[in-house]
Amino acid sequence: MPNDLPARSVRRIAAVSLSILLVSCGGSLRPPAVGPARDANMPRFLEIYSAPQVASLHFPQGTYSLGNADKIGYYYRAPRGVLEHTSAGTVPRTGGIFVSKRDPRKMRGYIYLAGGVTHIGNFSRVEHQFHD
Secondary structure: OOOOOOHHHHHHHHHHHHHHHHHHOOOOOOOOOOOOOOOOOOOOEEEEOOOOEEOOEEOOOEEEEEEEEOOOEEEEEOOOOEEEEEOOEEEEEOEEEEEEOOOOOOEEEEEEEOOEEEEEOOOOOOOEEEEO
16 A cells, blocks of 8 residues: 555645645734724725735735724724635635834734634735825
């Protein structure tokens, strides 16, 4: 009997490893604090003029609204959710754009995954505008 794992097992191991990697590279283990996210320095809306994507995650073009904040930044919710394209089809995810408190020019995507927030990609160069 050969010692090689069947291709199906290898794909499963790779998928689980990738999921663990995404979660471990992410941001908070818990979702950001729900509550007053309003800060006098941060506008309520973030307009994204293109549809950025990171790997199989697609963030919609449009107006993102300030939803939550934590000690490191602000979380703007996507207008229609983030879409993940998988081999089984399209899966809607809760997520949006994260803006750093230290430097509001630094933006990343985020999604809720495995009970926590995962920061992904670099959206700092995406054409955008903040407004109230």
